[in-house]
Amino acid sequence: MTQTRFDVLTIGNAIVDIIVPVAPGFIEAEGMTKGIMHLIDTDRAEDLYGKMPATRQQISGGSAANTAAGVASLGGRAAFVGKVADDALGDVFDADFNDIGVHYTTSRLKNGALTARCMIFVSDDGERTMNTYLGACQQLTEQDIIEDEIGAAAITYMEGFLWDPQEAKKAFVLAAHYAHKQERATAFTLSDPFCVGRYRAEFLDLMRSKTIDYVFANVHELKSLYETDDLGEAVRQVAKDTEMAAITMGAEGAMVVHNGEVTSVPAFPIDHVVDATGAGDLFAAGFLLATARGQSLESALQTGCLAASEVISHIGARPLVALDGLVEKHGLAG
Template sequence: MTTAKYDVLGIGNAIFDILVRTDDAFLTRHGMAKGSMALIDEAQAAAIYSAMGPATEVSGGSAANTITGVAAFGARAAYVGKVKDDQIGRMYSHDIRAANVTFTTPVATDGPATGCSYILVTPDGERTMNTYLGAAQNLRPADIDPEQIAAASITYLEGYLWDPADAKNAFVKASKIAHDAGRTVALTLSDAFCVHRYRDEFLDLMRGATVDLVFANEAELLSLYQSTDVDAALAQLRKDAAFAVVTRSEKGCVVVTKDKITAVPAFPIEKVVDTTGAGDLFAAGFLFGLVRGASHEQAGRLGALAAAEIIQHIGARPQVSLKELAQKHGLPV
């Protein structure tokens, strides 16, 4: 196996995040399921935007958040996602490159605008997302560069890619290339509603070894197995996945292998401000730990540290050097 050029390469829906503080009444008026991610069309996006208050705007997307987190730890990171050659697309490209992430996916010159997600943050820190995929859904297998995928130690894919058919095919192509090169493929299940839509297909990806490592939170895990019993769902996960990590909010996470389940505590925080990106940044820390040869427990601690940093401010991009933060807490970097 050749030496990797990238530690982690992410593939996902390139989405520009528009975050606003609001209350539960706003969600109710607009028929939003609190804590969920709903796909919307351009007209719905315009209606939500016009009803929103002042917003914070930043480049986002689940896998992109993870990859910028990986870069913030000091790792070599790359990202594949589709934006249009429009104002928001150019802002998106600038932001992710400024975060020390290699981003070379060809931009779309026609078709829908760059995707946006309208993220409503309630006083309890919970985020409710309404996503217009736009150009992101036009990611195609032709956008997957075989040399780039083969040059990454870990290719990280988001479950949201399973919505557009072309992106799904790009996902499968990337997985095959990575495995042919002897690399690791990771998947985040992304959202409980996403799992509900594609439960059988996600299980097939795990059981068929299309993916080697799976990230999920408790809600996604329970949705995957249509269960209300976390322990029973974890037992089933051990049978289906070679390697998995389940995050449990303030209870930390569990690392699941065929041999054992390892519990890792959460980092204490002062106050939850915004949970947007918590799972994404947890994955960043865990993946960083893996490529640095850390134990599963240490990787879990790195993930917990990154998640703790991100939920104490608005937005899903770190506001400090995660490498320096890890060093401060005596974690391997």
């Protein structure tokens, strides 16, 4: 077995989040529907980006990328695989991961689509209107999956959104193969109920074929996977289909189903939820790192819930404080 270099390696869509406050009337003038996420093409992406002021906040994003950042903030050894273009926003993504200590070496896309971006316009009432251009992140291929990197990670974690592009789907399966070749664990998140709806049969096959060892989901995604409104029934089904399933339940905390047994913990209390974006991603970071380090399932759940509680207490999908300090403060295993 290859020596472990990374606690967690994540694979997913590499997206730069660009956040900017806008004046009243801007959303309507640009033909957007307030509070909605719009998928846009290259021309629209360039047009909107050009209209954003230089004071815009730009930070690397994407579900699995947020999880990698969370692992690093918790003091873990994190790596990320995802595609950006050879352009200015690709530079932003690369520099950001370098700054936070996430290993990131995926080759840039040249002479093709632009780096993916999610342009988030914040109205004066706090409402967020998003415009997402997927671009280069959907160009991930098997050539981007490096066997030595995958084999050196205790756990390889992937996002369900990778299942949309055909070539990325192949990369997903190859990464799982490389991980198992080195007797490492694989994990994925169901990502979104609509994603589950598109690929329910294929996701179940990934689990039942043991391509994936650990599954992450929220209550809505899990119910969608098993086409039931009964959480208990969904839990009974997932217990049969996978070695381990970690399920987030919002204000009710989280549970893990392992070898047919359920362990649950309450959520960490906060004054109020400011922005739920990234909660599942940061929960996964805490749970994965604790699991990679051989901690108990209860400790893994608590670390995940603690990380999630920090990120929902402010705007943005990345922690504003070092999570390893929070873990220490709450007496959880580091």
